[in-house]
Amino acid sequence: MSRETLQLRLLKTNLAFFALLLLGTTWQLWTPQTRFPQIPLFEWVSALPAGIDWLTLTIMLTTAGCLLLFSVVPLCLRKPAPEPGVNWQRICGLLFLVAYVVSVVFDQHRLQPWTYQFALGLLLLTSLTPARAIRLLRLFVISIYVYSALSKCDASFVQTLGRQLAEGLFSSIGISTAFWSPKTLGWIAATFPMGELLVAAGLFFRRTRKPALVAAIGMHVCLMLAIGPWGLNHYQGVLIWNVYFIIQDLLLFMRNPTLDRPRAVKDDAQLEAERLAPARVPGIERVPLLLVWLAILAPLFEPTGYFDHWPAWGLYASRHDRVVLMIDEEARAELPASLQPFVDPPQPLSTWCRVRVERWSLAELGAPLYPQARFQLGVAIGVGRMLESQSPAAEVTPRIRILFEGAADRWTGKRKVSEYTGLKEIDALSDRFWLNTLPRPVAQAD
Structure with a gap:
């Protein structure tokens, strides 16, 4: 041989x-x-x-x-x-x-x-x-x-x-x-x-x-x-x-x-x-x-921006844009039991709690969170729809918020941060991306 x-x-x-x-x-x-x-x-x-x-x-x-x-x-x-x-x-x-x-x-x-x-x-x-x-x-x-x-x-x-x-x-x-x-x-x-x-x-x-x-x-x-x-x-x-x-x-x-x-x-x-x-x-x-x-x-x-971070081997890189998901403290009990352990307590003088989506992904799927902002936006929309299905009043009183953090400056590390509150505002961000950001309906995954 x-x-x-x-x-x-x-x-x-x-x-x-x-x-x-x-x-x-x-x-x-x-x-x-x-x-x-x-x-x-x-x-x-x-x-x-x-x-x-x-x-x-x-x-x-x-x-x-x-x-x-x-x-x-x-x-x-x-x-x-x-x-x-x-x-x-x-x-x-x-x-x-x-x-x-x-x-x-x-x-x-x-x-x-x-x-x-x-x-x-x-x-x-x-x-x-x-x-x-x-x-x-x-x-x-x-x-x-x-x-x-x-x-x-x-x-x-x-x-x-x-x-x-x-x-x-x-x-x-x-x-x-x-x-x-x-x-x-x-x-x-x-x-x-x-x-x-x-x-x-x-x-x-x-x-x-x-x-x-x-x-x-x-x-x-x-x-x-x-x-x-x-x-x-x-x-x-x-x-x-x-x-x-x-x-x-x-x-x-x-x-x-x-x-x-x-x-x-x-x-x-x-x-x-x-x-x-x-x-x-x-x-x-x-x-x-x-x-x-x-x-x-x-x-x-x-x-x-025309090629994703992971296929470009951006491994353990942190410069890419990202989405930080937050929910109202009162809505925490309405989340699935598997997600609740990954919700941080609110900061002083605030009612908003950060959701550690990356830890949720590891716990449920054994895989790290995909780092692309459009995917993380889709996850936020999915969580927002969960809350909306549990409480229709969420349309009047927003229970979800995201911080859209732009790519970090290569020399200073600073980011441009935009804030969006309510599922309606967050849904509208989907138009920014060529590829899909909307989650698959849960009923079709059963």
């Missing part, structure tokens, strides 16, 4: 296994649930039967499971090239992507970065020749590091999430930051995106790949410490995704003598693999190539 074939099978095994694991961990997100508002990508989708969610989830689980078997069985049997069931693997990779796209159309919350990465990765690894798939996957992973680092290069990250990550990291190893100044924590936070950029640059060049790989693994370990049970205690899906990244980086960037030798030199195993490999149809390869290159280049449009 050639080293490229072995590398490809290990990559597919890793990707399919973690896809199944994370789909299982967040299964509530992929079903027609009523625990949390579902915001379709287009308004007309709400008229479609919610049972399609079960179909897309079944397809994703089945295709990922089949690809895992297609990779594990030959590895256990040490079966040489060519790959078994090449055409079936192509079909599985394509079906996983199509099912994922359909599921996102039914709920934007499902545009989780790990699923987006897995859908493209499975298509790439099943549709291209091993050498081309591995090279392009390397470039794709490096682009994730680059965009993730650039999204954190602003004052907002240094002042907020960056400091929290620094505090979580040091507390996980028993070092208290209680008496550290904000300036000290800010300088530490500023090193995070710089380190990520250096890792990306190091992985790109072959001569610096080995130390960059060590740094990348260290970076993921530090992040796991910061957000793990001993640090900020975030949800387990992030920890699982970081474990996936460590294994993926080892498989992609660890020195491979066979792959690093000049292209003109080929051993007998490679020549035999090429002789036995099935004929490739150029059209089949062009489609995944185009999709992956679009995924690599499209994040460049994120600063313009």
Whole structure:
């Protein structure tokens, strides 16, 4: 078996296994649930039967499971090239992507970065020749590091999430930051995106790949410490995704003598693999190539507002615009019991309580809140409709308010904040967005 074939099978095994694991961990997100508002990508989708969610989830689980078997069985049997069931693997990779796209159309919350990465990765690894798939996957992973680092290069990250990550990291190893100044924590936070950029640059060049790989693994370990049970205690899906990244980086960037030798030199195993490999149809390869290159280049449009933050790998970034949901203190008892624990007490001399929607999402779905403002607006409208159905008087006495916080200034971290009170005012904000902000009616999700 050639080293490229072995590398490809290990990559597919890793990707399919973690896809199944994370789909299982967040299964509530992929079903027609009523625990949390579902915001379709287009308004007309709400008229479609919610049972399609079960179909897309079944397809994703089945295709990922089949690809895992297609990779594990030959590895256990040490079966040489060519790959078994090449055409079936192509079909599985394509079906996983199509099912994922359909599921996102039914709920934007499902545009989780790990699923987006897995859908493209499975298509790439099943549709291209091993050498081309591995090279392009390397470039794709490096682009994730680059965009993730650039999204954190602003004052907002240094002042907020960056400091929290620094505090979580040091507390996980028993070092208290209680008496550290904000300036000290800010300088530490500023090193995070710089380190990520250096890792990306190091992985790109072959001569610096080995130390960059060590740094990348260290970076993921530090992040796991910061957000793990001993640090900020975030949800387990992030920890699982970081474990996936460590294994993926080892498989992609660890020195491979066979792959690093000049292209003109080929051993007998490679020549035999090429002789036995099935004929490739150029059209089949062009489609995944185009999709992956679009995924690599499209994040460049994120600063313009025409591309979402998570598909642009704005991971743990805090600069994006957002919606803060607040309800009247008297309306708290009318909320679902599952939401009430995530409502803060009102500030002094105020009757408005902040709703921690991000914590509600983690508790109910096991997934973080989608950071796009239009989605968060849709969640606010969904909560407002819950209150309206419980108390028609809410139309006269508003019980819901939002603070629409614009994107933070890159240098100062300041935001422009607008306030809207009452469901009627909040509903009118939907006209600002091209894509849908209205939640799927609960009755159709039963």
